[in-house]
Amino acid sequence: MIVSEKKKNVYAGIVLLLFAIFIYVVSFWIPESKSDILGSRFFPRCTAILMGILSGILTLSSIEFRKREETEDGFTQQTGLNHSLLLTCLALILYYLIILQLGFVITSIAYLFCQCLILLPKEDYRNRKKMMITLAISVLVPVAINFIFWKIFMIALPVGNLFM
Amino acid sequence: MELLHGFQTIFAFDTLFLIFTGVVGGLIIGALPGLSAFTALAIMLPFTFGMEAVNGISFLMAVYVGGCSGGLISAILLGIPGTPSSIATCFDGYPMAKKGEAKKALGAAILFSFIGGLIGAVVLSFAGPHIAKVALKFNSYDYFAIILFSLTTVSALSEGSIVKGLLSCLLGITFGFVGTDSLSSYYRYTFGINKLANGFNLVPVLIGLFAVSQIMLAAREKASSSKVIGISDIIQKEVKGFGFSFKEFLSYLKTAIPSAIIGLLIGILPGLGGNVSNLLAYSYAKKTSKHPEDFGTGVVEGVVASETANNATVGGALIILLTLGIPGDNATSMIMAGFQLHDVTPGPLLFKTSGVLVYAILAAFIVANIVFFLVEYYGLSLFVKMLSIPSTLLLPIVIVCCFVGSYCANNNSLDILIMVLFGFLGYVLKRNKFPLAPLVVGFILAPSLETYLRRSLMKTEGSFLPVLQSPIAAVFLLITVFAVGFTVYGEIKKVHETGKGKMI
Numbered sequence: 001m002i003v004s005e006k007k008k009n010v011y012a013g014i015v016l017l018l019f020a021i022f023i024y025v026v027s028f029w030i031p032e033s034k035s036d037i038l039g040s041r042f043f044p045r046c047t048a049i050l051m052g053i054l055s056g057i058l059t060l061s062s063i064e065f066r067k068r069e070e071t072e073d074g075f076t077q078q079t080g081l082n083h084s085l086l087l088t089c090l091a092l093i094l095y096y097l098i099i100l101q102l103g104f105v106i107t108s109i110a111y112l113f114c115q116c117l118i119l120l121p122k123e124d125y126r127n128r129k130k131m132m133i134t135l136a137i138s139v140l141v142p143v144a145i146n147f148i149f150w151k152i153f154m155i156a157l158p159v160g161n162l163f164m
Numbered sequence: 165m166e167l168l169h170g171f172q173t174i175f176a177f178d179t180l181f182l183i184f185t186g187v188v189g190g191l192i193i194g195a196l197p198g199l200s201a202f203t204a205l206a207i208m209l210p211f212t213f214g215m216e217a218v219n220g221i222s223f224l225m226a227v228y229v230g231g232c233s234g235g236l237i238s239a240i241l242l243g244i245p246g247t248p249s250s251i252a253t254c255f256d257g258y259p260m261a262k263k264g265e266a267k268k269a270l271g272a273a274i275l276f277s278f279i280g281g282l283i284g285a286v287v288l289s290f291a292g293p294h295i296a297k298v299a300l301k302f303n304s305y306d307y308f309a310i311i312l313f314s315l316t317t318v319s320a321l322s323e324g325s326i327v328k329g330l331l332s333c334l335l336g337i338t339f340g341f342v343g344t345d346s347l348s349s350y351y352r353y354t355f356g357i358n359k360l361a362n363g364f365n366l367v368p369v370l371i372g373l374f375a376v377s378q379i380m381l382a383a384r385e386k387a388s389s390s391k392v393i394g395i396s397d398i399i400q401k402e403v404k405g406f407g408f409s410f411k412e413f414l415s416y417l418k419t420a421i422p423s424a425i426i427g428l429l430i431g432i433l434p435g436l437g438g439n440v441s442n443l444l445a446y447s448y449a450k451k452t453s454k455h456p457e458d459f460g461t462g463v464v465e466g467v468v469a470s471e472t473a474n475n476a477t478v479g480g481a482l483i484i485l486l487t488l489g490i491p492g493d494n495a496t497s498m499i500m501a502g503f504q505l506h507d508v509t510p511g512p513l514l515f516k517t518s519g520v521l522v523y524a525i526l527a528a529f530i531v532a533n534i535v536f537f538l539v540e541y542y543g544l545s546l547f548v549k550m551l552s553i554p555s556t557l558l559l560p561i562v563i564v565c566c567f568v569g570s571y572c573a574n575n576n577s578l579d580i581l582i583m584v585l586f587g588f589l590g591y592v593l594k595r596n597k598f599p600l601a602p603l604v605v606g607f608i609l610a611p612s613l614e615t616y617l618r619r620s621l622m623k624t625e626g627s628f629l630p631v632l633q634s635p636i637a638a639v640f641l642l643i644t645v646f647a648v649g650f651t652v653y654g655e656i657k658k659v660h661e662t663g664k665g666k667m668i
Contacts, residue, residue, distance in 0.1 A: 005597070008596055009596070012596045012598070016331055016335075019335075019338075023338055023353075026353060030345075030350060030351075030352050031348075031350045033345070033347070033348030033350060035347055035348050036347055036348075036618045036619075036621065036622045037618075037621050037622065037625070037626040038617070038618050038621060039348070040345040040347070040348045040350050040352060042618075043337075043341065043610075043614045044338070044341050044352065044353075047334050047337050047338055047341075048338075050330075050334055051331065051334045051335070051338070054327055054330055054331050054334065055331060057327055058327050058328070058331065061327075082383075082384060084383040084384065085380060085383045085384045087383070088379060088380055088383040089380065089588070092376065092379075092563075092584050092587065093584065095563075095567065095584075096580050096581055096584050099567070099577075099580070100577055104567075104568075108564050108567070111560070111563075111564065112560045112561065112564060115379070115559075115560035115563065116556055116557060116560050118383060119379075119382060119383060119556040119559065119560070120556050133557075134557065137557055137561070141561050141564060142564060145564065145565070145568060149568070149572075155572060157568060157571065157572075158571065158577070
């Protein structure tokens with residue numbers, strides 16, 4: 001999917017405008033303080049208003065420039081999600097979710113190996129030497145980090161709820 | 165004379181060994197993205213329990229110096245700031261590495277870090293008490309104006325359009341609201357999550373924005389080019405010495421000296437540390453350069469400005485800590501904890517009551533700067549060897565270190581989630597060409613900006629006029645107006661000249 005930069009600016013402006021409205025609306029739930037003249041609601045509202053104005057400028061000027069660009073070759077960029085990116089996002093979320101259950105060492109070994117596989121070019125999957133190095137690093141790095149923090153720095157990394 | 169006594173005190177084998185170990189430990193930890201000088205100090209602090217005050221505090225000083233300087237390695241080689249103080253080093257250091265000039269960038273960064281640190285050390289030793297007296301006269305109006313100036317200049321001068329720079333800054337300020345309001349003690353934007361009462365921790369926010377987003381970009385590049393682009397694939401040019409001539413060195417001094425002054429002044433101001441000074445010095449260098457358009461593409465001056473300023477800031481931060489007892493940033497607050505561990509109270513009376521200790525600490529600070537320079541310079545080839553590690557292996561390892569760094573900052577699992585979420589945000593912002601530096605600066609300075617303005621208006625009973633009557637505040641507010649006005653004028657002129665939109 002090809003999307004021009006100006007179109008992306010329009011989307012970004014709309015998202016930031018909605019975010020500014022959200023910040024302004026939620027400020028009504030902040031208790032009103034009387035300890036000072038401005039109070040605890042003033043700055044968030046002020047920021048939300050400024051953000052709203054600027055995101056409006058970003059959106060409107062991008063729409064204007066887009067109209068002008070329709071007859072010209074505007075700068076375009078390929079967008080859309082791809083498998084490597086999706087898998088990296090999924091790996092990061094799973095790493096956070098599982099680290100508290102299985103602990104640092106096991107989760108980090110699994111994450112490191114999976115993340116390396118995601119980043120490796122496909123032709124390297126059949127290269128036994130590279131795969132062995134990847135596996136060795138995936139095991140050694142978390143074990144070494146855990147050893148250093150546990151034995152030398154006396155800092156406990158998450159051990160996992162299942163092993164407690 | 166007192167400083168000579170200080171050197172005499174620390175010239176013992178155990179003290180010198182501890183300084184060396186502290187610098188090396190700080191360098192290693194600071195070089196790892198996600199583990200900052202603060203984390204290095206947090207890890208090393210327990211080791212000082214059993215030490216004498218002179219040894220313990222000298223060791224912490226060495227860790228601080230090493231931790232602040234280690235960040236330049238990952239900033240240049242990976243494009244990820246190892247510490248908040250080296251954000252601006254990435255802007256030109258990483259493009260230089262991508263052009264095959266990693267060794268030159270590292271050489272310049274090491275030399276000017278040393279020069280910045282040494283200038284900071286000299287000023288700290290000889291002019292510290294006098295400079296602190298001036299800072300003591302600053303009131304809340306002045307602090308408000310200085311912070312506003314920092315925020316607007318960083319937004320206006322960052323890469324890309326001013327609208328996106330300001331929006332990024334406002335986004336950072338908004339994230340700074342999360343937590344307890346310092347004046348009223350009411351919770352804001354915590355949505356019932358008690359762990360957010362102290363707001364977002366800087367470490368996971370920073371790691372997420374810079375490091376996690378980096379691996380996502382790497383994954384995307386792999387898909388579009390079928391090969392991960394890393395500097396390990398680029399042939400690096402061989403260099404002699406630091407990679408530049410004596411004539412070039414003299415020309416870089418024109419950038420280094422003002423940057424050192426910026427670093428010192430920012431370090432003296434509480435709340436503003438190396439994370440602000442490197443960005444301000446970079447902005448200054450860019451603005452005063454004959455070729456500002458080259459900044460961000462890999463120019464040595466960018467690296468020089470950032471590294472001189474952040475190391476000079478250490479000296480400035482220590483001035484305010486030793487003479488006023490105020491920690492300038494989170495790293496100096498750890499050193500303050502070290503003082504308290506040894507029953508030493510930093511403040512105006514420290515020079516009178518513990519003169520021997522103070523000058524020993526100052527001597528340790530100077531020696532630590534020399535040790536860091538030698539270790540980093542002679543270990544340069546070892547650090548450059550990091551380039552041979554494929555990014556497909558290095559980036560996942562960095563992410564594991566980032567998880568450890570985020571978790572260790574507060575022993576809080578929520579910080580890991582915050583890091584991941586800010587990683588997604590950083591990726592989206594980078595893809596949409598929003599600069600990240602204003603967001604980080606906005607996030608760091610938002611609480612101070614708000615507190616100082618509200619305190620000022622409490623003093624003046626709501627009138628803004630006395631704020632403008634304060635000379636320091638008036639000067640900074642005027643400079644802010646001129647800086648923004650000048651940038652907006654430049655953008656409008658550019659749009660008119662090209663005929664079609666470049667403003668957005």
